[in-house]
Amino acid sequence: MKFTLLHRRFPLQIKLTFYALLFAAKSSFASVILFDDEPRNGAKLWATSSSESTLTQIGEPVVDGERAISMQAHYWTQSGLRIAQVPPFKNSILEAKIYRKSGNKGSLMFRRGNDSLKINLDETNNEFWTLDGMPGHNNFSDDTWHTIRINLNGFNLDENEKVLAIGIQGPLGTGIFYMDSVSFIEGEPDNDISPPLAGNWELTFEDNFNSTLLNPNNWHVGKQYLGMSGIAGNAGRETIRIENEMLQLESEKNTLNQGTKRYFYKAAEVSTFRKFRQKYGYFEAKIKYDSVHGAWPAFWLLPDKGIYGNNTYRRQSLLKFNLDDVSTTISSAFLRLKISEANTQSSIAVHKTLSTDWTQDTVTWNTKPQIDPLWFSHSYGEVTGNIIEVDVTSYIREQKNSGKEASFALIDNYMRSQLIKIFSSESNNISDxxxxxxxxxSLSPTEDAFVRGGNYADTNFGQEPLLLIKDTWGDTSPTFDKGMEFDIMESLGIWGEDISISALHWDGYGSQHKSISSGELYHNYSPDGFHVYGMHWEPGFVGMYIDGEKVWEHYDDRVGSLPSYIILSLQVGGWDGNENNISDDFKANMLVDYVRVWSEAQYD
Known part of the structure; x- marks a missing residue:
């Protein structure tokens, strides 16, 4: 299930900076106690299958009082506290004390909604939960108490949706944890952040990049296709990262090979394609970029009709490896795959999954783990019989050091509509x-399977001799008819510092192409180099803003009227000579502090 994390029920109310909202709980705020020595206010001890949830005995850990909850969970089972209540406050925080017994594994989780959706608490969503006041993680110290706080608004609960339970999910063996002092707490009110013009605004999208990982619910590498404008290739993980709570895009002069394609510059681009799109509203990002000859930073939108082809034909594959017998000193690690069938139009990307709690005998499209948007490698044009080797050394070191398995996803996210077959661990020929x-x-996979969408979304394909990959084509992003490219900000390094343009493009990019531009826009001085770029979009109108001031506007009935998705890119080249005579030591950066989008009630 995909859900947009930051769509708010309450207009004009959004999240403060992570630490402030989450969360300095103050005694003046209300609370509802769910466990203190015993379950309270309708809560109950809860466990699934063979797991256990009991009150502690004498000598077992307790925060204060006399009793805590002793939780024992086995592989794929959960235990903890059943709540089954609608959060009582507008800004509800679910707080609990957690203790993990030494030598045990397992992960924190909570369940929500009528379908009992399980939310694993990990680094992919730690923008919305803390451990001891810092972004949440599961690598905390054993044999001591920790405080977790979950910002329930951040997980976009619907109105009257219940929090069903909080607790742990077991590892391959048995996980033993303790939990105490569970409560709903009323959080501080959110800051009123809104666009720089009057209106009945509601925040519909926000990413402050407070996690260490690119949020898979928000972002996709590339656009609906991977290729970029300019003369560089999108290098994915090599040029896209989050550091110091900012998205960092890089470009440089360096060779990039992607299967049959070769580039002499590496660049970076991410988008919200298939994750978020909106028609009309206010779109805003706070950005800083290097004005280096050759650099081409941009913040822009492309149309998205939501036409992605028949999901029944989409396929993705998963592999998992146990690292218990691997040396703690890892000098190299390569994932090796052999192609059973593919043609020159193939597109194959190798990603890590963000959890390893799947099995080949049960995994389906609807239960597959989340996938890190940043791939290890991407290849075009790999054909039958080719062998792909992917360097995953750093990832294997991380997984080994944390005592975890290695889990990979093989996918095509770029609508190539080509079925690719890769030999699985069930292949008759061991060398394949x-x-x-x-x-x-050489290690063999402990688990491998492919999953299929649409009519097969609940079907398991864990015993097949081949791993399948396919994305589907849909004509979802044309700038003809009602479609339009909105360039909120783009700049060329050759222009110098603090100069950008805004532009609109429509009716394709060939002989019928039309466009209009603001001309050069000169920025006021900013001591830290950041500027806030925004666009107000209504029927027949766009207004462009820099640092809260309108700098250009355009009225026309032909202004785009299709939902559109967001793109952040640091390309190389362009026009005006920016693509020529680039220095051999070319390197540029673009930092994004946040991205926000609001809708206005009259255009919802």
Whole structure:
């Protein structure tokens, strides 16, 4: 299930900076106690299958009082406290004390909604939960108490949707945790952040990049296709990262090979394609970029009709490897795959998954783990019989050091509509099977499967001789008819510092192409180099803003009227000579502090 994390029920109310909202709980705010020595206010001890949830005995850990909850969970089972209540406050925080017994594994989680959706609490969503006042994670110290606080608004609960339970999910063995002092707490009111013009605004999208990972619910590498404008290739993980709570895009002069394609510059681009799109409203981002000859930073939108082809034909594949027998000193690690069938139009990307709690005998499209948007490698044009080797050394070191398995996803996210077949661990020929080669020693997958969408979304394909990959084509992003490219900000390094333009493009990019531009826009001085770029979009109108001031506007009945998705890019080249005579030591950066989008009630 995909859900947009930051769509708010309450107009004009959004999240403060992570630490402030989450969360300095103050005694003046109300609370509803759910556990204190015993379950309270309708809560109950809760466990699934063979797991257990009991009150502690004498000698077991307790925060204060006499009793805590002792939780034991096995693989794929959960235990904890059943709540089954609608959060009582507008800004409800679910707080609990957690203690993990030494030597145990397992992960924190809560369940929500009528379909009992399980939300694993990990680094992919720690913008919305804390552990001891810092972004949440599961690598906390054993044999001591920790405080977790979950900002329930951040997980976009619907009105009257219940929080069903909080607790742990077990590991492969048995996980033993303790929990105490569970409460709903009324959080501080959100700051009123709104666009720089009057209106009945509601925040519909926000990313402050407070996590260490690019949020898979918000972002996709590239657009509906991977190719970029200009003379560079999108290098994915090499040029896209989050550091110091900012999205950092990089471009440089360096060779990039992607299967049959070769570029002499690396660049970066992310978008909200298939994640978020909106028609009309106010779109805003706070951005800083290097004005270096060759650099081409941009903040822009493209239309998205929501036409992605028949989901029944989409396929993705998963592989998992146990690292228990791998040396703690890892000098090299490569994932090796052999293609059973593919043609020159193929597109294959290798990603890590953000959890490893899936099994080949049960995983389906609807239960597959979340996938890190940043791939390890991407290849075009790989054909039958080719062998792909992907360097995953850093990832294997991380997983080994944290005692976790390695889990990969093989996907095409760029609508190539080509079915690719890769030999699985069930292949008759051992030499064709996937392998993880660590320190020149070969490991076989412990699990592998493919999943399929649409009519097969609940079907398991865990015993097949082939792993399948396919994305589907849909004509979802044309700038003809009602479509339009909105360039909120773009700049060329050759222009110098603090100069950008805004522009609109429509009717394709060939002989019928039309456009209009603001001309050069000169920025006021900013001590930290950041500027806030925004666009107000209504039927027949766009207004462009820099640092809260309108700098250009355009009225025309032909202004685009299709929902559109957001793109952040640091390309190379362009026009005006920016693509020529680029220095051999070319390197540029673009920092994005936040992205926000609001809708206005009259155009919802």
């Amino acid at each position: 099977r996937p392998a993880l080669i660590v320190n020149e020693e």
